[in-house]
Amino acid sequence: xxxxxxxxxxxxxxxxxxxxxxxxxxxxxxxxxxxxxxxxxxxxxxxxxxxxxxxxxxxxxxxxxxxxxxxxxxxxxxxxxxxxxxxxxxxxxxxxxxxxxxxxxxxxxxxxxxxxxxxxxxxxxxxxxxxxxxxxxxxxxxxxxxxxxxxxxxxxxxxxxxxxxxxxxxxxxxxxxxxxxxxxxxxxxxxxxxxxxxxxxxxxxxxxxxxxxxxxxxxxxxxxxxxx
Numbered sequence: 001x002x003x004x005x006x007x008x009x010x011x012x013x014x015x016x017x018x019x020x021x022x023x024x025x026x027x028x029x030x031x032x033x034x035x036x037x038x039x040x041x042x043x044x045x046x047x048x049x050x051x052x053x054x055x056x057x058x059x060x061x062x063x064x065x066x067x068x069x070x071x072x073x074x075x076x077x078x079x080x081x082x083x084x085x086x087x088x089x090x091x092x093x094x095x096x097x098x099x100x101x102x103x104x105x106x107x108x109x110x111x112x113x114x115x116x117x118x119x120x121x122x123x124x125x126x127x128x129x130x131x132x133x134x135x136x137x138x139x140x141x142x143x144x145x146x147x148x149x150x151x152x153x154x155x156x157x158x159x160x161x162x163x164x165x166x167x168x169x170x171x172x173x174x175x176x177x178x179x180x181x182x183x184x185x186x187x188x189x190x191x192x193x194x195x196x197x198x199x200x201x202x203x204x205x206x207x208x209x210x211x212x213x214x215x216x217x218x219x220x221x222x223x224x225x226x227x228x
Contacts, residue, residue, distance in 0.1 A: 030115050031065075031084070032058045037124040042098060044130045045216040050095045053123050057084040059115070068092060068123075069110045074099075075125070077109055094125055100222070102131040132163050135209055135221045140194055142227045148196040153223055155180075155190040155209060163218055167210045168192050175205045176225050196227055203227040 033055040042049050057063050063084050068077035078093040096107060105127045110120040134156045142148070155165055170176040176196050183189040194207060209221040 030057070030059050030118055031055045031063055031090075031111070031113060031121065033121060033123065036122060037126060039126045040128070042096075042127050042129045044102075044132050045213075045218055047099050047217055048095055048097045049127070050093055051125060053092045053094065054089065055091070056089045057086055060086050062086070064114045065092075066112045066114055069112065069120070071107050071109060073097075074101075075107050075109060092123065094123060096125050096127060098127065098129055100217075102129045104128055131158055132161050132218050133157050133165070133209075133211070133221055135223055138223045140207075140223065140225050142196055142199050144199055144202055144227055146199055148199045150193050150195040153192040153194060153207065153209075155192065155221075157188040157190075159188065161188075164212050165190050165209050165221075166212050169208050169210065170194075170205045170225065171208065172205055175203045175227075176207070178207055180209070194225060196225075199227050201227070 033053055036053065038051050038053070040049065040051065065079055065082045065084075068079060070077055074097045076095045076097070078095070079090070081090055084090050092111060094107075094109060096105070098105060105125075107125045107127070109123050111123060112120050134154075136154050136156075140151045140153065142151075157163055157165075165180060168178045168180045170178050174197065176194055178195075179193045181191055181193070183191055192207065192209065196203070203226070205225040207223045207225055209223075211218060211220065213219045
């Protein structure tokens with residue numbers, strides 16, 4: 001391997017320039033996050049979660065967080081302290097509002113600082129939200145002026161889950177009629193029969209499946225009903 005002195009002049013210049021650039025970047029300061037990607041399973045009884053992303057200023061100068069750019073309205077960032085001296089630690093807290101979402105959700109935000117030539121740091125929430133009960137389909141439609149025939153919504157309770165549907169309702173109550181019944185031979189499966197009272201005019205309603213949970217996210221599940 002050639003030493004620095006054995007290299008040609010222009011090669012030595014390039015190596016020295018690269019070294020100076022690296023040294024300047026370190027001196028300018030940068031925020032090093034302990035774990036920029038977090039994998040978690042959300043509590044299905046809740047509607048949101050908050051996770052902390054600790055970091056430290058590993059450079060030799062002060063660094064200020066200018067902004068944390070979120071990806072959508074379901075994510076929010078909190079960083080009460082913005083400016084960090086060399087060696088100082090801090091934290092960015094991300095809140096994910098998952099409400100009625102289920103399954104696998106992946107959200108990424110970007111931290112912008114005033115460090116020269118520093119690329120934004122990506123922080124990722126990788127969240128699995130268990131489905132305790134699946135209601136499908138989540139939308140039933142009827143064509144205006146057609147026969148007001150019945151359609152069905154299937155309800156499947158997750159294996160090992162003690163949650164059970166207890167009743168159904170439609171809001172407003174004078175547009176559709178709904179009836180809940182268990183399927184014989186399978187305690188995890190139910191069916192809701194939905195019938196419009198009329199289809200002469202456009203109409204919308206929300207079907208709610210109530211459960212034996214008194215409150216929380218698992219208290220009710222919904223599907224939309226539309227005459228169009």
